[in-house]
Amino acid sequence: MAAKIRKAATAAILRRMYVDCRYGQMHLTTAFPPSGGFDECTALLVLHDEGGSGGEFNACAALLGSDRSVYAPDLPGSGASDGPPGRPTIANLAAAISDLLDQLRLRAVDAIGCGRGARVAFELAGQRPRQIRRLVIAGGQQPSAAPAQPILQLGDDPAALTREPVAPQIARIREFLDG
Numbered sequence: 001m002a003a004k005i006r007k008a009a010t011a012a013i014l015r016r017m018y019v020d021c022r023y024g025q026m027h028l029t030t031a032f033p034p035s036g037g038f039d040e041c042t043a044l045l046v047l048h049d050e051g052g053s054g055g056e057f058n059a060c061a062a063l064l065g066s067d068r069s070v071y072a073p074d075l076p077g078s079g080a081s082d083g084p085p086g087r088p089t090i091a092n093l094a095a096a097i098s099d100l101l102d103q104l105r106l107r108a109v110d111a112i113g114c115g116r117g118a119r120v121a122f123e124l125a126g127q128r129p130r131q132i133r134r135l136v137i138a139g140g141q142q143p144s145a146a147p148a149q150p151i152l153q154l155g156d157d158p159a160a161l162t163r164e165p166v167a168p169q170i171a172r173i174r175e176f177l178d179g
Contacts, residue, residue: 012034012066026081040068040069046070046114048078154172
């Protein structure tokens with residue numbers, strides 16, 4: 001346990017990258033443990049609300065990336081990501097995130113969803129129940145069917161992880177994910 005506490009004190013370095021998905025290029029912000037990823041915890045996927053981007057989670061990614069890889073994509077049609085013609089559905093967005101997980105060869109991930117991103121996380125959890133391990137939800141969204149994964153509800157505010165101070169929310173998330 002002391003090793004995890006020490007690791008959590010060192011913020012990760014943020015990077016940007018692009019990954020191919022069904023709609024073209026998907027932009028994402030990443031954070032990796034300073035250790036280079038050896039002995040890291042389960043990777044974390046962070047999905048933003050309507051009109052946002054993965055970059056909104058830089059403060060969270062830097063803190064949570066101290067002991068796990070963090071991937072915060074711009075959902076298709078948002079930020080610097082290409083999108084489908086017209087407005088993508090939640091199922092379309094989840095399928096594109098599935099492409100991302102496949103491209104990155106991630107076998108297991110925890111997912112954080114905020115607002116619209118929560119709906120995408122619920123859809124993804126239903127499509128890939130063995131790959132999505134735990135869900136953290138910010139906003140009042142509820143799944144249409146109860147997911148098999150454990151859920152931490154952060155509250156009704158989908159912007160809870162994009163405003164300072166983020167440290168109290170990070171502590172709750174870390175306790176849930178590591179539990």
